[in-house]
Amino acid sequence: MIRLHHCHQTRSMRSLWLLHEMGIDFDLVVYPFDKTLREEPYRSLNPTGRVPTLEIDGAVVTExxxxxxxxxxxxxxxxxxxxxxxxxxxxxxxxxxxAETISQHCAALTQQHVALREDQMRSPIVMQLEARRLAKTLGAVEAGLRGDCLLASFSAADVGIGQAVYMAAHFVRLDGFPKVAAWFDRLQARAAYRMALPDEPGLYLRDFYPPWDLPQ
Ligand SMILES: N[C@@H](CCC(=O)N[C@@H](CS)C(=O)NCC(=O)O)C(=O)O
Structure with a gap:
């Protein structure tokens, strides 16, 4: 039995997309991205209350x-x-x-722009610093892309990094990274990618969150 525990638009999209690419049978449990993750029954499965969690043949994998x-x-x-x-x-x-090096900056920016609801809780310095550090990781992907994929042919690496870029594109424009932008366009055309997207946004209500988007 394979069961994925998932929240839309989060890192678990990486696992969901991969499962769809593989074309295998699995169960999907979707949660709202809120305190439900820190409550039973999910807490027993993943004590840190995070997604993804994969149950596979009696084992639990949380990274x-x-x-x-x-x-x-x-x-x-x-x-x-x-x-x-x-x-x-x-x-x-x-x-x-x-993918996690990219995602840690996406997580920090998601916290700043989305999770912190009051403007006075947010830090323009953190937003700018994290966006700059995120852009640096995209530069590494730009430098690593030589052909159509990250390796000689499509692999789980494209899925993992591609999903991290999906999150990153909410905070850094891809225009400055032409190879990443073209590769990501190709990934977005994949049926399995589209199957991993939500019908309605669950986390990011905007397409883009500029770091300077704060009242003065
Ligand atoms: N290193 C973990 C990170 C998992 C993680 O932090 N997921 C986020 C969603 S993108 C989460 O569940 N956050 C909930 C929280 O921090 O309370 C992985 O790669 O799966």
Whole structure:
């Protein structure tokens, strides 16, 4: 049995998109992105109250990078992983986990722009700093993109980084990263990507949150 616990527009979209790319059967449990995650029954499954959580054959996995590794090992025929003896194994692993380097800045910016409801709780300095640090991570993706994908062919690395870029694009314009923008356009055309999107926004009510968007 495979069951994904998911909140729309969060890191669990990464796992949902990957499951759809693999075309395998799974159960999906969708939660609102609120205190429900810190309450029972979810708290027993994931004590830090975060998503994603994947239940797979009696085991529980709570890190999106680990979920990608577990799914790619379990379903090698999908061709989205890179085995330990594959020449692309190291860059594949590095991209899978670099998604979190991007996402930590997205999380900080989501907290600033979305989670903190009162303007006086927000910090323009943090917003600007985090947006600048996020842009630097996008620069690394821009430098790493050589062809149509991050590796020689499409893989879970494109899904993980692609979903991180989906979140990042709410805070940093992709215009300054032409290869990332073109690659992300191609990813957005994928059926599995679209299946991982919500019908209605669950977290980001705007397409873009500029760092200077504060009352003076
Ligand atoms: N390193 C974890 C991070 C998981 C995480 O923090 N997810 C966020 C959503 S993007 C969350 O559930 N936040 C809820 C909270 O912090 O209370 C992963 O890669 O899965």
């Amino acid at each position: 999106s990078g680990a979920i990608a590794e577990v799914l790619c090992e379990r379903f090698p025929a999908a061709g989205l992983g890179r085995a330990p003896d594959d020449a692309e194994r190291i860059p594949w692993l590095n991209w899978i986990h670099f």
